[in-house]
Amino acid sequence: MTIFAKPEQEAPSTETLDSPTNRRPQRRPRANTAAWVAYAVLITIAAIYIMPFLIQISTSFKTDAEAAANPVSLVRQTWTTEAYRELFLNSDFPTWFKNSIIVTVLVTLGRVFLASLAGYALARLRFRGRGVIFAALIGVMAVPGVVLMIPKFLVINQIGIYDSYTGMIIPLLTDAAGVFIMKNFFESIPPSVEEQARIDGAGLFRVFWSIVLPMARPALITIIILSFQGSWNELGHFIVATQDPLLTTLTKGVAGLASGQLSSGSQYPIKLAAAAIMTIPVAVMFFIFQKRIMNTSDGAVKE
Secondary structure, three states: OOOOOOOOOOOOOOOOOOOOOOOOOOOOHHHHHHHHHHHHHHHHHHHHHHHHHHHHHHHHOOOHHHHHHOOOOOOOOOOOOHHHHHHHHOOOHHHHHHHHHHHHHHHHHHHHHHHHHHHHHHHHOOOOOHHHHHHHHHHHHOOOHHHHHHHHHHHHHHOOOOOOHHHHHHHHOOOHHHHHHHHHHHHOOOHHHHHHHHHOOOOHHHHHHHHHHHHOHHHHHHHHHHHHHHHHOOOHHHHHHOOOHHHOOHHHHHHHHHOOOOOOOOOHHHHHHHHHHHHHHHHHHHHHHHHHOOOHHHHOOOO
């Protein structure tokens, strides 16, 4: 009788496979070191960038003698608001601020409206010379503003709007960069939305105003911020467009303070106090709308 031996089963291996799920993430010292070095460099750059602003705020609350003795120190021996009282009570600073507000608000509204119309026309309307106009627009963006100062003065003086709000506002209403931004954004909106509105009986301006323009809100907010900042900080145009002290803006007035307009001495606290107040409106405008600058997701359309 033949007896067949039962094959022996192999004993399970005690070795465990090194599967990816069982592996623990290993720390990479070189990567961590590189990250810390990058953070240190960024913090250093941020500190260098913020330091002049901190010096400006600190010096504006110093006395004139202390500021002249150590103008870049952040530590003050005395705390005084004399510079701010001098600005608002013994100078034309309130008039400058009022003029800047009037000009900036009107220029911003005009630029947003005109840039939107021009951008929509270049993006959607088909007319002869459209490419030439767009090429000229790009060319205008490449021309330095200082080159146009003397021609601006001649034109403003010739048409009789020199030394007036009209001469300060009208030449700033058009902006090639704003038209360029609006044109590119309008081209990203699907034309099917406008076609549906035209089928429902809407006219060209109604389609633009009620359908397309609300979808371009991110681009509009970008234009608002750029226009507000540009007109608020404008200096060259106001130098050639006005001479009357009652029409002086903040940029022109602060430039006069930097040359010692009020009295003798360094006047560092007064100058830096005026500069600090001048930065507040632009900073507030930017922090309010910064999350909505060119957020293209607002212009998305579900088809």
